[in-house]
Every structure is written in C-alpha cells, then in structure tokens.
Amino acid sequence: MISKILKRVYIALIFVFLYAPMFTLIVLSFNQSKSRAKWGGFTFKWYLALFSDRVVIQALINTLLIALISALVACVIGTITCLAMNRMGNVSKSILTGVTNIPMLNAEIVTGISLMLLFLFFKAKFGFVTILLSHITFNIPYVILSVMPRIRKMNPSNYEAALDLGAGPLYAFFKVVLPDIWPGVLSGFLMAFTMSLDDFIITHFTKGPGVDTLSTKIYAQVKKGINPEMYALSTLIFISVLILLILINRMPSGDKEKEK
Amino acid sequence: MKNNKAVKLLSAPYIVWAAAFIIIPLLMVFYYGLTNRDGQFTFANVLAIQQTEHFKSLYLALILALISTVICILLAYPLAMILSSLKGKNEHLVVFIFILPMWMNFLLRTMAWQTLLENDGVINTVLQFLHMPKMHIINTPSAIVFGMVYNFLPFMVLPLYNVLNKIDINVINAARDLGANPFQTFIRITLPLSVPGIISGITMVFVPSLTTFVVSEMLGGSKILLIGNVIEQEFTQNSNWNLGSGLSIVLMLFIIISMIMSAIFDKNGEGNTL
Amino acid sequence: MSKHLIDLQNISKSFGNHLVLDEMNLYIRENEFLTLLGPSGCGKTTTLRIIGGFENPDVGKVIFDGKDITRLAPNKRQLNTVFQKYALFTHMTIAENIAFGLRIKKKSKAYIDDKIKYALKLVNLEEYGSRYPESLSGGQQQRVAIARAIVNEPKVLLLDEPLGALDLKLRQDMQYELIRLKKELGITFVYVTHDQEEALTMSDTIVVMNQGYIQQIGTPEMIYNEPENAFVADFIGDSNIISSTMIQDELVEILGVKFPCVDKGFGENKPVDVVIRPEDVELTTDVEKGRIQGVVSHIIFKGVHYEMEVMANGFEWLVHSTSCFPVGEKVGINVDPFNIQIMNKPESEDEEAVGVEE
Structure with missing residues (x-):
C-alpha cells in the first residue's frame, strides 16, 4: 500500500517536472504584461502579433515544406534501398548499414559542420536547397531503420508467388510487397517528418541568411531576448504536436483491434 | 533470382547519396582539421585542444554531460519500472504522456526553462511571494544541467521502458520462487537484464549533452562555453574552419570512445538477453 | 493414504x-x-x-x-x-x-x-x-x-x-x-x-x-x-455422448433401443447422458445380431485401428475397430453392458460447462 502511494507520488513529481515548463509557457502566452513575473490580465494579442508576423509565417511554411519534401524523398530512397539491401551479400550489407548509422550515431553538430564544409567547398548558395538536402540526408537512415525489419519479416515467396502467377515485377511490387511493408514505410515517414520539424542544429549550419525555419527563427529571437510571441508559438506547437500524436497513436491501436 | 541484379541496382541512388552527403563531408572535416589555411598538413588544429580555454570547455562539457547522464538514469529507472509494471488499458496512455515532451520543439523546451530559472523568472517570483530567498541559477552550470536533464530524460526513459517491459514476468516470479526477496530480485535479475537499455539510454543522453551548444547558449549565457559552443563559434563567427574541424575531430574521438564502450557492454548484454 | x-x-x-x-x-x-x-x-x-x-x-x-x-x-x-x-x-x-x-x-x-x-x-x-x-x-x-x-x-x-x-x-x-x-x-x-x-x-x-x-x-x-459428466467425457478422449432414458436399474433406452447396463440408482424413466467410448462399440456384419442397425458413412485408417462413423437411428456413432468395414456397408452395433457409462444430466445451465475451447 505504501509502495503504491510512493509510486503515485514519484510519477506525479516527474510529471510536474516535465510539464510545468510547458504549462508556464501556455499561461504566459495569454499574459497582458510583457514581464513574466507579473500577471497583467488575459489577452490574445501575442497570438495576433504572431499571425501578422510575416517572417514567422514564412518560417513556418519553410519548416513544413522542408519536412514534407525531405520525408517523402527519404521514404522513396530509403524503401528502394531496403529492397536492395535485403538481397545483398553480408559484407556489402554491413558496410551500407554502417554508413547509414553514421548520421544517427554521430553528434549533430559534426554532421552539421561536415555538410556546411561540403556546401562551402562547392560554393553552393546556402538556403532552402541546402537545408533540404541536409534534411533528406539525416532522414533516410530513419526510414531504413523502420522499413528494414518489415522487409526482413516479409515472406520472400510472396513476391515470387506473384511473379509465378503472372504479375510483372512492378505490379508485384505495388500489389504485394508494398502493402506488406506499408506500416514500416508509414512510420518511417512520420519519424522523418518529425525529425525534420524538430531539427535545429543541422539547419543552423546549412541555412543561409534570410532563409529560416521555425527552429532557427526561435533561436534568433531567444538570443535577442524572449518575446511573448514565442510563448504563443510554443502553445500552438504544443497543441498541434499533441493532436498529431493522439491521431497517430489512435491508428495502430485501431489496427490491433481489427486483428483481434 | 534472375532479377537479383536489377533489385540490387535499386541501392544505387542511396549509395551515391551516402557518398556525397555522408562520407565526403566527413572526410572534409578530417581534411580541414588536419590542414592549415594554406592547405598544408598539420596537427595544430587538433592539438589546439590543449589550449587552456579549449581544454576547459571540453572538460566542463564532459563533466556536465556525465552529471546529466547520471541524474537521468537515477530519475528514469524508477519511472521506467513503474511504467512497465502498469498493465491494462491505461498503460499506453501513461507511457505516451511521459514521452510526449520529446516531440515538443527542442528550443522551445529550453526557452521554457530560461523563463522559469531567470533571476526575475517564474520560480524566483514564486519564491519571493513565499518570502523565501531567491535562487541564482540561470547562467550557471547548474542551469545547463537542468536543461540537459529536462531535454534528454525521455531518451533515457524510452529504452529503459522497452527493455524492462520485455522481461518475462515469470522470470521475476522464478527468482521470487527460488527464494529471492524483492531487493535481491532487482539486483540479480532485473538490473542485469536491463543493461542493454541502460547502455543505449546512456549513449542517447551522453552524446547530445556532450556536444550541445544550444542548451549552454540559452541557459548558460554567453559566459559558460562548452566544447560545442567553441566549435560553433569557430564556424559561424570566426570562420576558422580548420580550427573548428580540428576540435570536431577531438570531439568525435570521445563519441567513438563512448560508442565502443557501449558496443562492448551491449555485446555482453545482448549475448545474455537473446 | x-x-x-x-x-x-x-x-x-x-x-x-x-x-x-x-x-x-x-x-x-x-x-x-x-x-x-x-x-x-x-x-x-x-x-x-x-x-x-x-x-x-x-x-x-x-x-x-x-x-x-x-x-x-x-x-x-x-x-x-x-x-x-x-x-x-x-x-x-x-x-x-x-x-x-x-x-x-x-x-x-x-x-x-x-x-x-x-x-x-x-x-x-x-x-x-x-x-x-x-x-x-x-x-x-x-x-x-x-x-x-x-x-x-x-x-x-x-x-x-x-x-x-x-x-x-x-x-x-x-x-x-x-x-x-x-x-x-x-x-x-x-x-x-x-x-x-x-x-x-x-x-x-x-x-x-x-x-x-x-x-x-x-x-x-x-x-x-467413468466420467461423471458430459464435459469430462468429451474432454478426455473421444466418446459418443448420447441423450438417453434410464428405464430402470440396469436397463437404459438408447436411441429408442433398450440396452442392458450395470448402473443402478438413477431412478425410473429418468433422462440421462450415456457415454460409450469408440473402442467399446462392437460392429458386426451379421446385421440381425446387432442391437441397432446402421450404415458406415466414413472410414479413415489411423495406423493402430480404423476410425469409422456409423449412422444409426439418427446418431453418428464414432467407432474404433481393428477390422475394416467399407463405406456403405450395413452393420449391426452392440455394446457390452459394462462399457455403457451412465451420467446424470446437468441440472443447471451453470453446471453444463461443456464446450472445449483450445
């Protein structure tokens, strides 16, 4: 009984530690007073200011575009790579897996500066494209990571059975293989998408002047001193993340029930 | 298997991509790190770590990352145990609640702590209201540790939860059945079986803590420099890519050491779990 | 003990x-x-x-x-x-x-x-x-x-x-x-x-x-x-479980035919369940000598014995025998009184815990 109470208290304490900061931001986003020490009354003005801030809106658009495109490209490249890796010999497979692990295991700052050096060397124009290329690079490993187990679990006879029944390779891929590995592809996409949304460090080193994502925008703002607009932004992001994750969590659990 | 070759060709795009955006950039870090501005070979950029200011920043980063990792283990282990003991409908939801902050934007999370810890921030306002002495935390190493623990705690909770959740309840029961009390069961069974989770948690907390420049920048003011800050400044402010790359090589050395250590431990761990 | x-x-x-x-x-x-x-x-x-x-x-x-x-x-x-x-x-x-x-x-x-x-x-x-x-x-x-x-x-x-x-x-x-x-x-x-x-x-x-x-x-x-109820009889081994009537001590009416048995004390004209193990069902080609007459509807060779289904008086009897009776053959069925196991019918729904889920 006592241990049960202790457990509850412990869980509650960690919960407070994790959520108090976010809760504070949400409260402050409605604070009339610019000072965080005083409650100056309820207001929506920071939200209005945020929505009329063209720079922030542009950063939001950039962030979403980069996340979407990089996740899509990573999904295509990652999935076909998995198909090929499944047929490879052990040596070439482990080399490729090793290379794939580099961006995931290496410190982000090193990945960031290495890409920066690359773009500098080739005198590329730093901006949207360089950020996008970098994001695709660190997204592919996440796709491979989540598709590979699915492909390994797949019965290779399925594909051969489809060919045996007269399907062409492409038809067999889209009708037999892809549906089988689809959950892996989907979770790879979602992982890549969120990684890209959340990234700051690599974007910081590969972005150019005038092109910002939300992360780099926040960083620049915070360095100047926190503006309550940022609180409003946090609140909005927190709520969207919450909704998104609830939706995602609903999906697989629905599937499971169907399986039962 | 006639089309084996054709299927293998599908890996061509990624091989090209990986060469261009993973291998070559990494080689360039080594190239810049091991040459001077005129392109001549030198160890000077790597050895620059011996300079007091650089060495101090590396030392501080190592210490703070170590402290943060230890605190994360101590906080996360009991939590993961409690979470893995939950069964039934709510299990998913509760775990979800503790992982959720991980998906919140990293910078906003850190900004939140800035707001809380500042001298005229929320915590001090509350303390003042309660007539308690103010705390001076912001711009100290403690604030950085706070930020690291807060940001990376879920990375410790998740692998620990996964590995603890996988332990067959009957294995725990078997230990009790053979006469072990709950404490002995924990020390002899649960803890050794969770080693792979602890190791992957340590890597997932230690490496980003060691290399961060964001947390130290935002919570440590510009006074406290970690190795990450030094490298970042060499690239974005001083444009001394050679020095920045040289120091990165040193940093990578530490990452590789921690990877090797975890690989060794994990091999033992996995050899035992699988 | x-x-x-x-x-x-x-x-x-x-x-x-x-x-x-x-x-x-x-x-x-x-x-x-x-x-x-x-x-x-x-x-x-x-x-x-x-x-x-x-x-x-x-x-x-x-x-x-x-x-x-x-x-x-x-x-x-x-x-x-x-x-x-x-x-x-x-x-x-x-x-x-x-x-x-x-x-x-x-x-x-x-x-x-x-x-x-x-x-x-x-x-x-x-x-x-x-x-x-x-x-x-x-x-x-x-x-x-x-x-x-x-x-x-x-x-x-x-x-x-x-x-x-x-x-x-x-x-x-x-x-x-x-x-x-x-x-x-x-x-x-x-x-x-x-x-x-x-x-x-x-x-x-x-x-x-x-x-x-x-x-x-x-x-x-x-x-x-001697299974005590239909669940046990069904769960332990194969068996023919037939709803029958106990006419009097040592006489039971199975599928409209009277069979001598060895059980007593069930009362008179009382509905009961009868269990007969498949290996205890005796078949004979001398149809008239059987207490019940039926037709073999299925046969499978199981190695040690043949497993047959015999349709007789509206019930499909499961039979194990070392001799083979081809499908369609008319056979007579006999059961040794000692091999007829009488069980009380379950009194409530609650007790009727039949239904084997694996």
Whole structure:
C-alpha cells in the first residue's frame, strides 16, 4: 500500500517536472504584461502579433515544406534501398548499414559542420536547397531503420508467388510487397517528418541568411531576448504536436483491434 | 533470382547519396582539421585542444554531460519500472504522456526553462511571494544541467521502458520462487537484464549533452562555453574552419570512445538477453 | 493414504468482473502426482499461481503442511515452480541458474558445487554447466528449469504446462523423464496441462476443471472409464455422448433401443447422458445380431485401428475397430453392458460447462 502511494507520488513529481515548463509557457502566452513575473490580465494579442508576423509565417511554411519534401524523398530512397539491401551479400550489407548509422550515431553538430564544409567547398548558395538536402540526408537512415525489419519479416515467396502467377515485377511490387511493408514505410515517414520539424542544429549550419525555419527563427529571437510571441508559438506547437500524436497513436491501436 | 541484379541496382541512388552527403563531408572535416589555411598538413588544429580555454570547455562539457547522464538514469529507472509494471488499458496512455515532451520543439523546451530559472523568472517570483530567498541559477552550470536533464530524460526513459517491459514476468516470479526477496530480485535479475537499455539510454543522453551548444547558449549565457559552443563559434563567427574541424575531430574521438564502450557492454548484454 | 500436504479451502478469485475460481476446495496428498487438467481459461494456472504465491485469492485459505500460507510471499514458501516457457535467467550460465536459489540461501560453495553436479546429472545435462540458456534446445532448457527448481529440495514441485512448447516426440520423452524424476525425488508434483494424454500418462490423481469449477477428481482410470459428466467425457478422449432414458436399474433406452447396463440408482424413466467410448462399440456384419442397425458413412485408417462413423437411428456413432468395414456397408452395433457409462444430466445451465475451447 505504501509502495503504491510512493509510486503515485514519484510519477506525479516527474510529471510536474516535465510539464510545468510547458504549462508556464501556455499561461504566459495569454499574459497582458510583457514581464513574466507579473500577471497583467488575459489577452490574445501575442497570438495576433504572431499571425501578422510575416517572417514567422514564412518560417513556418519553410519548416513544413522542408519536412514534407525531405520525408517523402527519404521514404522513396530509403524503401528502394531496403529492397536492395535485403538481397545483398553480408559484407556489402554491413558496410551500407554502417554508413547509414553514421548520421544517427554521430553528434549533430559534426554532421552539421561536415555538410556546411561540403556546401562551402562547392560554393553552393546556402538556403532552402541546402537545408533540404541536409534534411533528406539525416532522414533516410530513419526510414531504413523502420522499413528494414518489415522487409526482413516479409515472406520472400510472396513476391515470387506473384511473379509465378503472372504479375510483372512492378505490379508485384505495388500489389504485394508494398502493402506488406506499408506500416514500416508509414512510420518511417512520420519519424522523418518529425525529425525534420524538430531539427535545429543541422539547419543552423546549412541555412543561409534570410532563409529560416521555425527552429532557427526561435533561436534568433531567444538570443535577442524572449518575446511573448514565442510563448504563443510554443502553445500552438504544443497543441498541434499533441493532436498529431493522439491521431497517430489512435491508428495502430485501431489496427490491433481489427486483428483481434 | 534472375532479377537479383536489377533489385540490387535499386541501392544505387542511396549509395551515391551516402557518398556525397555522408562520407565526403566527413572526410572534409578530417581534411580541414588536419590542414592549415594554406592547405598544408598539420596537427595544430587538433592539438589546439590543449589550449587552456579549449581544454576547459571540453572538460566542463564532459563533466556536465556525465552529471546529466547520471541524474537521468537515477530519475528514469524508477519511472521506467513503474511504467512497465502498469498493465491494462491505461498503460499506453501513461507511457505516451511521459514521452510526449520529446516531440515538443527542442528550443522551445529550453526557452521554457530560461523563463522559469531567470533571476526575475517564474520560480524566483514564486519564491519571493513565499518570502523565501531567491535562487541564482540561470547562467550557471547548474542551469545547463537542468536543461540537459529536462531535454534528454525521455531518451533515457524510452529504452529503459522497452527493455524492462520485455522481461518475462515469470522470470521475476522464478527468482521470487527460488527464494529471492524483492531487493535481491532487482539486483540479480532485473538490473542485469536491463543493461542493454541502460547502455543505449546512456549513449542517447551522453552524446547530445556532450556536444550541445544550444542548451549552454540559452541557459548558460554567453559566459559558460562548452566544447560545442567553441566549435560553433569557430564556424559561424570566426570562420576558422580548420580550427573548428580540428576540435570536431577531438570531439568525435570521445563519441567513438563512448560508442565502443557501449558496443562492448551491449555485446555482453545482448549475448545474455537473446 | 498419506496425509494432506496442501489444502485449498474455499478459494475464489476473480480478475475484474471475470470469476476465475469459484469456491474451490482441493487437497493434495504427500508424494502424489496431481494434475490439474482443463481447457485454457478453466482456472488451472490460477490455482497453481495461488499455491505458488504469485496470486492472492480473494476469498479462502491455502494450508501448507498444517500452516496457513495464504499471504506468505513466494520466496518464503517451501515449494518451487517450473514455469511456462521455462523462465530461465538468460544472463546466467546453466550452472548459475541452478545455483541461484542456493546462493540466495547462502549455502557453502562446496555444497552448491555438489548440488549443481547432482542436478545436472539428474537431468542428463552434465556437460552443459557453463553454457548459456539460449544455446540449448527447448527440451534441454526445460530440464534446466526443473533442475533449478529441485536443487532447493522443495516439498512440492509446481509445473505450469512445462511441456507445452515442445514438439510431440520430445514431449513424450519428457513425460517418461518426469515420471522417473518423480520416483527418484519422492516429492509431490502438482502439474498443470490442457493435454489429456499427458495427464493420463503421468498422474496419480487428475483434477478436471472447467470455467472455474472442479468437474471431477479421480485416478486416470476413473476419469477415463467413468466420467461423471458430459464435459469430462468429451474432454478426455473421444466418446459418443448420447441423450438417453434410464428405464430402470440396469436397463437404459438408447436411441429408442433398450440396452442392458450395470448402473443402478438413477431412478425410473429418468433422462440421462450415456457415454460409450469408440473402442467399446462392437460392429458386426451379421446385421440381425446387432442391437441397432446402421450404415458406415466414413472410414479413415489411423495406423493402430480404423476410425469409422456409423449412422444409426439418427446418431453418428464414432467407432474404433481393428477390422475394416467399407463405406456403405450395413452393420449391426452392440455394446457390452459394462462399457455403457451412465451420467446424470446437468441440472443447471451453470453446471453444463461443456464446450472445449483450445
């Protein structure tokens, strides 16, 4: 009984530690007073200011575009790579897996500066494209990571059975293989998408002047001193993340029930 | 298997991509790190770590990352145990609640702590209201540790939860059945079986803590420099890519050491779990 | 016979709204091999876990050797368990696994080494002490789990479907192994299984359970030959269960035909269930000599015997016979009075716990 109470208290304490900061931001986003020490009354003005801030809106658009495109490209490249890796010999497979692990295991700052050096060397124009290329690079490993187990679990006879029944390779891929590995592809996409949304460090080193994502925008703002607009932004992001994750969590659990 | 070759060709795009955006950039870090501005070979950029200011920043980063990792283990282990003991409908939801902050934007999370810890921030306002002495935390190493623990705690909770959740309840029961009390069961069974989770948690907390420049920048003011800050400044402010790359090589050395250590431990761990 | 070692008194247990055990009473004697047999969800594993101390009953008492141990922690009980899927400690060698209980009890090193040697020999794994569990086959892991339990010299060994994960051949070998071990150790075995063959082969006493109730307790012969109700008859082996009427003592009307039998005391003109084992149905080509006439509708060769279905008086009889009767052949059916087993019809819906879910 006592241990049960202790457990509850412990869980509650960690919960407070994790959520108090976010809760504070949400409260402050409605604070009339610019000072965080005083409650100056309820207001929506920071939200209005945020929505009329063209720079922030542009950063939001950039962030979403980069996340979407990089996740899509990573999904295509990652999935076909998995198909090929499944047929490879052990040596070439482990080399490729090793290379794939580099961006995931290496410190982000090193990945960031290495890409920066690359773009500098080739005198590329730093901006949207360089950020996008970098994001695709660190997204592919996440796709491979989540598709590979699915492909390994797949019965290779399925594909051969489809060919045996007269399907062409492409038809067999889209009708037999892809549906089988689809959950892996989907979770790879979602992982890549969120990684890209959340990234700051690599974007910081590969972005150019005038092109910002939300992360780099926040960083620049915070360095100047926190503006309550940022609180409003946090609140909005927190709520969207919450909704998104609830939706995602609903999906697989629905599937499971169907399986039962 | 006639089309084996054709299927293998599908890996061509990624091989090209990986060469261009993973291998070559990494080689360039080594190239810049091991040459001077005129392109001549030198160890000077790597050895620059011996300079007091650089060495101090590396030392501080190592210490703070170590402290943060230890605190994360101590906080996360009991939590993961409690979470893995939950069964039934709510299990998913509760775990979800503790992982959720991980998906919140990293910078906003850190900004939140800035707001809380500042001298005229929320915590001090509350303390003042309660007539308690103010705390001076912001711009100290403690604030950085706070930020690291807060940001990376879920990375410790998740692998620990996964590995603890996988332990067959009957294995725990078997230990009790053979006469072990709950404490002995924990020390002899649960803890050794969770080693792979602890190791992957340590890597997932230690490496980003060691290399961060964001947390130290935002919570440590510009006074406290970690190795990450030094490298970042060499690239974005001083444009001394050679020095920045040289120091990165040193940093990578530490990452590789921690990877090797975890690989060794994990091999033992996995050899035992699988 | 010998004294009661374990007494389960009035045990009830539910999980949520689901009643798993309902006022169960059962005693286990010293040195007996007792099997809890039933389909999944019948409460047999829960019973075992209550004896082992991994579940607390909602109501009732567990008496062990005269002492109430209902609330005693598992590590303080003088019994050991062999778990489903073995539950070996994968981070320890076989020898370390076996030594676990003894080390906890702080036995001397010499004693422990001796015991490991003895236990490994007992289960025929002498060479395997320094190996890790994952390098052993399922059957070997199972034997390690048994060795790990018995080195602690428990008074009772609880076995929770220990052979469930093994293939058929191995399972049969392990059954003999277990019987041998039981003889050598001279301790009480409480065994849980859903496999009736396993239960019939090894047990001194079988407890047939369904939906939280004990259906019948008895020796394997009693359970097989004289099932007390349709559930037991159906669960143990194949059988023809026919709704019939007891005309008077020693005479029963089956499918409209009177059969002499040996049972008494059911009253007159009383509806009953009759159980006839397929091997007890005698077929004859001399149709007129049969009490009932029928036509063979199916035949399968099973190796030891033929399995046939015979349609007679609107009932499909299952018949095992060493002689072959081709499909379509007219046959006469006879049953020895001694082989007709009469059972009372279940009185309430509650008791009619038929329906075997696997």
